[in-house]
Amino acid sequence: MTSATDFIFEGSTTTNEQTIQQGTFTWSAPSNIALVKYWGKKEQQIPANPSLSFTLSNCKTITSLSYFKKEEKGIAFDLLFEGQPKEEFKPKIQKFFERILHYCPYIADYHFTIDTKNTFPHSSGIASSASGMAALAMNIMSLEKALHAEMTQAFFLEKASFLARLGSGSACRSVVGSVVVWGVQADVKGSSDLFGIEAPFDIHNHFKNYQDVILLVDKGEKQVSSTVGHDLMHDHPFAQERFKQAHQNLSRLKDILQTGDLNQFVALVESEALTLHAMMMTSMPYFILMKPNTLQIIEKIWAFRAKTEIPVCFTLDAGANVHVLFPENNKDAVLAFIREELSEFCQNEHFIEDKMGTGAVLIK
Known part of the structure; x- marks a missing residue:
């Protein structure tokens, strides 16, 4: 069974980290709608009960992450929403970076510019934090993949969901799959409190x-x-x-x-x-x-x-x-x-x- 310690980045054996000086990634991540709801959580964004969601298609967040290597270590970023500075969003991103620093220590080496936009109204009950944190987590993992080229796709997606959860619980359901289960459920193979998984069972045509x-x-x-x-x-x-x-x-x-x-x-x-x-x-x-x-x-x-x-x-x-x-x-x-x-x-x-x-x- 996967544990949180499995997601701690310990450097690469094949990539010279000094060569990753700057770059930009852009990901879109969808919102999702839970059908079985999670309400109540423990420490570290662990759900009090499992949930099952449908991933959406049109309601999404599109986020670009630009980065460059800096001299001093520490969390440093600028945040733009629809191209304009958005100071009131920064504390949530700061907290997210603080939570993931243990698992992604390389983020202290870079200055980030995050430019994000939604295709739907922010903070109106369409899970904008879910799509937003999922898109940011995918970008962070693209940087980690550049630093650690031998990473498998399965690990990439699991850790992306794991990181997204630390930003917003339901964000872990916005990484992969049409039907997603998050939270340990005895009759769902591979289910985890740490990340969301694509439902490991066939979906009837009625629900396609x-x-x-x-x-x-x-x-x-x-x-x-x-x-x-x-x-x-x-x-x-x-x-x-x-x-x-x-x-x-x-x-x-x-x-x-x-x-x-x-x-x-x-x-x-x-x-x-x-x-x-x-x-x-x-x-x-x-x-x-x-x-x-x-x-x-x-x-x-x-x-x-x-x-x-x-x-x-x-x-x-x-x-x-x-x-x-x-x-x-x-x-x-x-x-x-x-x-x-x-x-x-x-x-x-x-x-x-x-x-x-x-x-x-x-x-x-």
């Missing part, structure tokens, strides 16, 4: 190229950050039952994804979404991230599904926005429904059409 339309109910900053929310699970009266339920639901969802049972998929995914928000509403202090329009959308989806028998369902992340999930062959009918009945509940009638993707991509 599954669609996700994200209804942007509220594009503003969340009132309560996910970090604060996770911390409130430590003394939560229902935490232990929730963690047990997540294991059971992941086993059930694993079977559903293999058998193609769309009705069971709908029931489990919606239950998981509402359970996540129930945990928020029953913590102390309690909080509500859903908005009135979130509830209006949910009720409309239920009515539409009952009327048409189309297996469309919703899920929610830690925010007010609604992810509308459905099979590709129902796309025309569901998109018409969204335009005619749901878009009015979105901020400026804005929604994003997305679908399952396959993970991070090297651009340069």
Whole structure:
């Protein structure tokens, strides 16, 4: 079994590190949407329960990492968001570099310029920290690969997911695969708390190229950050039952994804979404991230599904926005429904059409 110490960089046997003086890498990494949710974590971004997610395709972060070797050792970087300095993002990146320094000591030798942009609104509940930290981790690993040419691709991806997790837990699910499991789960071979893995089982055709339309109910900053929310699970009266339920639901969802049972998929995914928000509403202090329009959308989806028998369902992340999930062959009918009945509940009638993707991509 892989341990964290396996990811400590100890130098290369084949590459002269003095020759890597400067360069630039660019990666894109997608957002992801958890179907079985993780809520609550231990030290070092270890999840309190396992999760399973669909990787997205269109909602992504594109990050360039330029670097040059410097004289003095230490963490040093500039941060640009959409080409402009973004000072308020720097503390999170600083903390990330501090966390990974033990595993990537070479970062102290370089000055970095990080230039990043999203294809979707930042901090609006579309897991921008997940895609952002995953893209940054892929760039860091490209530098490590340059320093250590004999690295295997499997190790590259595992460590990238491991590093991404130290920036934002769910970022480890944005590195590879369409369906990703993160967290130790007895009936998922190779599952780990340290990194996400591509689901090691066959996915039924019903779930291939599954669609996700994200209804942007509220594009503003969340009132309560996910970090604060996770911390409130430590003394939560229902935490232990929730963690047990997540294991059971992941086993059930694993079977559903293999058998193609769309009705069971709908029931489990919606239950998981509402359970996540129930945990928020029953913590102390309690909080509500859903908005009135979130509830209006949910009720409309239920009515539409009952009327048409189309297996469309919703899920929610830690925010007010609604992810509308459905099979590709129902796309025309569901998109018409969204335009005619749901878009009015979105901020400026804005929604994003997305679908399952396959993970991070090297651009340069």
